[in-house]
Amino acid sequence: MSQFKTVRGMRDFLPKDAEKIRYVEKIARELAHLYGYEEVITPVVEHYDLLSAKSGEEIRERMYAFSDMGGRRVALRPEFTASIARLIATKMRNAPKPMKLFCAGSLYRYDEPQYGRFREFWQANYELMGSSEPEADMEILTLTNDLIGRLGLRRYWFKIGHMGILRGILSQEGVAEGQQNLIMQLLDKKRWDEALTLARESNVSQNCIATLKKILETKGKDASQVLKTAKRVVADYDDAVAAVENLREILELTAEGNVKFETLVETGFARGFEYYTGIIFELYVPEIEIALGGGGRYDKLIELFGGEPTPAVGVAPGIDRLVLAMDKQKVSLKISEESKVMIIPVDEKLRTKAVELSLTLRKAKIPVEVELMGRKVSKALSDADRRGATHAVIVGPEELKEGKVVLRDMKKREQRPVEIKTLSKEILKDTS
């Protein structure tokens, strides 16, 4: 049988990389706990109708969709938000507001694999539901910024926009929602000319086209300056003015709260998901072209799924992309050095004694391996070296009679007999 490979676009993470993935997941989970976001777990396999309802054409087309053996049309989730909205609309319908939920896991999209983009990827996900206040939007930005800080990334920025600006203009011009979605998708892919052509075909006014053009050019690092310009540009469109005003308030609150990050405000910014209604943002580092994560406000989705009208805002940081950024910025994981022990019995009869000892050391939280290959001491010692053991414990019949074993410091290449009773203390002393 030939050698098997992973399916195209899917990855294996070998120990060093898997450790990084689990590290970021752990920090993300700790952060959720610190911010009061409770974790939920939803299935990887959901009804296609749920996942496609408001995901946007592009994502819909790239879902892993199939029929299960019972003939149900299902798909692998391309994101978490639809599942969370389903929960809030059904099982958590009566939870007190605001609801704050966290989840983390793997997602699936049949995208063309490219640098940093794979068909199976991992995200953390924070959703804050029930509040339409700007401090809710601010909290999601704050939390995201806090996560990046805790991971140790040094250079990054938030690209920020607001769906209410473009939607406000198009709605006032009478453009139907479906048509608006198509325009947004083109904007998301930076196909501006086609987006404007589509707007023209929707019979919008000359003023609208001129406004859209200016909106697409309005961007910059100085948020208050950009939003001042934007307000002037969209002055004829009330809902768009309100959107600019909302974004200004969120960013002002964030600055006042001493939450500091670099921003790039783009009023013509759109994201792939159709469900966004307010602020939208993405996170970038200079070393990587694609976003590390993104989020925004979606006030209509839960209602659409049959729930109570529930304003909501959330963010989904990409776990494997954050790992990539940490690699690029040479951030080291904050994992404390600790001892690692290899126990080597000098002959077969002492195998069980070695296991007994290993259980005792593990109770003292010391990572321990037992020689399992039936090798001689010298061979087993060089293997212990290769595995990065800090200590070897050699179990021999002579020492054992006196209740002792030989403790070897692998770095110093020194060894001495040690009483079994004090073994764990001696090992911990060496590495403290």
Added chain:
Amino acid sequence: MSQFKTVRGMRDFLPKDAEKIRYVEKIARELAHLYGYEEVITPVVEHYDLLSAKSGEEIRERMYAFSDMGGRRVALRPEFTASIARLIATKMRNAPKPMKLFCAGSLYRYDEPQYGRFREFWQANYELMGSSEPEADMEILTLTNDLIGRLGLRRYWFKIGHMGILRGILSQEGVAEGQQNLIMQLLDKKRWDEALTLARESNVSQNCIATLKKILETKGKDASQVLKTAKRVVADYDDAVAAVENLREILELTAEGNVKFETLVETGFARGFEYYTGIIFELYVPEIEIALGGGGRYDKLIELFGGEPTPAVGVAPGIDRLVLAMDKQKVSLKISEESKVMIIPVDEKLRTKAVELSLTLRKAKIPVEVELMGRKVSKALSDADRRGATHAVIVGPEELKEGKVVLRDMKKREQRPVEIKTLSKEILKDTS
């Protein structure tokens, strides 16, 4: 739009249950670290050919298999072992032996949903590759027993058998492997009469049928007694005798090593996967009919996938089933009590101050929520109560002038002004 549901056989875990799942996963991961098993992450989606190669007919028929958009025949993994064997056969081909790998994640089988059995489920997985010594089998039993102990389960037993017994008899009788597999599947489902009929149809001797019948009846809690009987029963079949001998040695080593657990040895025990070659076992608690997990030795699989001949043994404890057993045995999670703070600004202008304070407290590792609904203090306080907050911090303009906030003990219903500088200390003092 109608309310959406989860796909049949798939589950949502709401916060209380998700916490338990993540707790068991965390303990399993810590254990892997303590035993020197390094974590790897492999994809949920694998080539169908890989997953079906040695999984056994029943599991093959119940896989979530489909063609992806590129026409590849793929499936959702029903277990981890095939993926790990793939890794060892390819990317980790040259890793020093023994290789010890851990993984944890979701698996998929289109089984009929029943108590404790779902179509998406979670397992931890420990694989020890490169050693054919009985101490390797013993380590896997020891580690499993250690996991159960750390989780706090009180009553449980290992059902133990050895594939070499039945295979040894059938091979010596000239029964082809494919036919053996069919017989094993029937035995796995406890359809003994059909299994014996199939053996008869394979032209085995009268002596063989008589031996098989006796083997199916040879079981009990006293391992040494059961294995003594078994040795006598299979005396005419050399490989079967060697298998009984191997099982005896493993269990004797385990007992000598002071690793204690209840056993039920069944020499006619078979498991669903075709790849097992040596010891097999499953873990049970009295409260639940289905196994909490299982494992065994599989010495041929890695070679089959194009790798070096590599003896291997592993175990896959079911994470959600362990949670179920913990619920049944009323085991409480060892999660330390800690404070939980709600910060409430008395008016809109103090919202940003509340956020600033929250960031400071979280740096001291205190879980903090900020009032985000724009509610009055009294309403926000009763919400804080409902959320189980231990403290409320009320931010008012008067106290703030003096660098203070009001700290309220939610249980005692007492409050006092506290200097912001000492706030985290005061909160930690209350709950230490």
